[in-house]
Every structure is written in C-alpha cells, then in structure tokens.
Amino acid sequence: MNTSLRHTGLAAALATAIVLTGCGPSDDSQPTMVRSPETPAPPVVAVDGPMVIEVGVDDSMAFAVTRIEAAAGQEIELTIRHTGRMTKEQMGHNWVLLAKGTDKNAFAMAAVAARDNDYLPPDRMENVLAHTKMIGGGQSDTITFTVPEETGEYDFVCTFPGHTLAGMVGVLVVR
Numbered sequence: 001m002n003t004s005l006r007h008t009g010l011a012a013a014l015a016t017a018i019v020l021t022g023c024g025p026s027d028d029s030q031p032t033m034v035r036s037p038e039t040p041a042p043p044v045v046a047v048d049g050p051m052v053i054e055v056g057v058d059d060s061m062a063f064a065v066t067r068i069e070a071a072a073g074q075e076i077e078l079t080i081r082h083t084g085r086m087t088k089e090q091m092g093h094n095w096v097l098l099a100k101g102t103d104k105n106a107f108a109m110a111a112v113a114a115r116d117n118d119y120l121p122p123d124r125m126e127n128v129l130a131h132t133k134m135i136g137g138g139q140s141d142t143i144t145f146t147v148p149e150e151t152g153e154y155d156f157v158c159t160f161p162g163h164t165l166a167g168m169v170g171v172l173v174v175r
Helices: 009-021 104-111 122-127
Strands: 032-035 044-046 051-057 065-070 075-082 096-098 128-131 140-146 152-157 169-174
Touching: 051 065, 104 122, 104 152, 122 128, 128 140
Parallel strands: 051 075, 065 169
Antiparallel strands: 032 065, 044 051, 075 140, 096 128, 096 152, 152 169
C-alpha cells in the first residue's frame, strides 16, 4: 500500500487508519513517523508539500509521537493537540525542537524561569529550531518548519516545568 496520499479531506480521514499500518515494501524516499506503542496513531499525511503530523498530548506528561523521521530540508506542518482538561497553567504542553547537540535537561532547567515567555528561555533561543506555543486542555497550535539540512538526531521536548525531566521528549531523525 502506498503511504503517499494526496492532501484532501479523504486523505486526512484515511491517514489515521492506514498510514502506519500499510503493507508491502517500504519507500525510503517518503518521510515517516513512529509512535510510542501505548498511544493511538495520530494522523500523518505525506504529501507533495509538507509532511503533516499531529502530536497528541493530554493531562499526562507524554507525547503521543516520540520519533519523527524526515528527509533533510523537508517541510513539516506540525500540530500539537491537547485533549486533556487541565489548563495550561496546571498541565501546559508545548513542542520545542532543539538544535543538534543541545543539552535538553539544561535547557529545561533554564526554561523553568521563563514562565512569562511560555517557558522558553529568551537567552537560549539560539538553541530552538522550531516551537509551538504553550497550550492547555482543548487547545491546539500548528507550526510549519523546515527540517535541518544536517543529518542526525534532534531532540524535541515539552518545556513546562518538570516535563522534560519526567520524559516528555522525543527525537527528530534527519536522514
């Protein structure tokens, strides 16, 4: 089954059911997304334009998507969707892609002092490649960014106090 779908309403509806469960040989030229086994598959649509990814979060400290694979220079449209009930002041979440080699724990510790800036430390923004805003239950935020040209692994984190250290992290693998 070809996982490359045209970006239509039908494609978006079918993506949840078939993108991650396709049969047949893998097409390594297409961006892929890997989810953690405990969570349902979020919609992902690989199109001729940006790769569309939805990262679900709730009232726990975990991303539904913990690994994203994409080609260098690929454009990604990423939506973080908070399906929980708690406010952003109680259990806020964001999605922050860090520059390669950034110490995610040190970054998270610096973020604690940046409450007025959605827990993004102004003096460390050179370490941020892309980020969503901080959201609470029932909210979402969508960003579009270009995958770095340098291959390798790039951490993404939630910078709400304690979340990175509790394991709310993932990796973008650039190939």
